[in-house]
Amino acid sequence: MGITAKGRATRQRIVEGAAVHLRSAEPGSLTLDDVRAITGTSKGQLFHYFPGGKEELLLAVARFEADRVLDDQQPHLGALTTWTAWRRWRDAVVARYRAQGAHCPLASLLGQVTTTPGATEVVATLLEQWEGHLRRGIVAMQADGLVDAELDAGRHAAALLAGVQGGVQVLRSTGSSRHLEAALDLGIDRLRREPART
Amino acid sequence: MGITAKGRATRQRIVEGAAVHLRSAEPGSLTLDDVRAITGTSKGQLFHYFPGGKEELLLAVARFEADRVLDDQQPHLGALTTWTAWRRWRDAVVARYRAQGAHCPLASLLGQVTTTPGATEVVATLLEQWEGHLRRGIVAMQADGLVDAELDAGRHAAALLAGVQGGVQVLRSTGSSRHLEAALDLGIDRLRREPART
DNA sequence: CGCTTCCTGGACTCGTCGGTCCAGAAAATT
């Protein structure tokens, strides 16, 4: 019945191994043989733990990576209640993606999953949580009178998230973090100056 | 010697046919047989016109599509000299990507090209031109006194481009144009209110 | 018309990769 501790360990090893491969120089397209090689497992095990085959495996890895994305921005992202926190968050994002360079594990991953409901769901969830953190941060700042209460928090959170996403994408293509930094700096700065309206 | 008119026509037919396929429901991965089927050509022709094989073909299609991206934003993008022009440009971008929905031909295309210098070059060029238009628009507005002259045009152009890119990406994942619109509207609005600084 | 060059078609090869299958080792359970 069910699964043993050993089994769970192996499954975990597979997911993490695949993730490691994605972070390597040339992730290109991840093949099951790649996973086998890096994790020291056999085809049998792969299909034992992921009966849905490659797709199920990749989706598991995608979820794993999606969690990392947010984790890497903590603890700042979870407590954007002061300008200092925003600043630290900004730095963490820039640092993370600059270090990552052209290799966005999630991106190269999702490029391989045939556009299936599962894949979009992973992305949607990630974006939702991310934006939620930003929005709650803005609201908290408003509650403390640090940001104009009139400002539409949801709208600004959405725009900021878009800026970050786009900045990262440009960074992946050109290698420069200029756009990411501009989007972050101007986006955060915008929160300060909103009261100047009319 | 060289190439005849007939040959050029065939080559063009191949590129455009491939582009059509990418715009269809399930572009997934474009195979040479797909191209063959849709363009009524043979393997021989494909390799005759693209000796570099699939990669060279895909790159040609990518360049073709990249041009379309900017063309679809004209004439507005080329003459962002009034607030009305900015508004129209904004609407054109939203309309284009909303219509396109989850299918970004360029994105699904570049996902298939093994990260080669050629691929990044296409993207880099596109982004560069795009940003150049935005920057020149801001500068023009500054010259006419419609935008604060102190404002860093390059920085704002970069942030705006990032917002658009990210907005489109979110739209591709979630189907909602909320982020794209927020990024555009707040980004453009920011140009108006900059003088409020300090 | 003869000759060269370009264009077209499609059969064929060959590597890759996801997925299947089953035999047997290792644990758990009684």
Add this chain to the structure above:
DNA sequence: AATTTTCTGGACCGACGAGTCCAGGAAGCG
């Protein structure tokens, strides 16, 4: 200890798709 379940290894298969090759048709050219 017996038996049942879970775990592991790897040989094997079949599909698919990129790229090769060459024979033959069309078009330019003296």
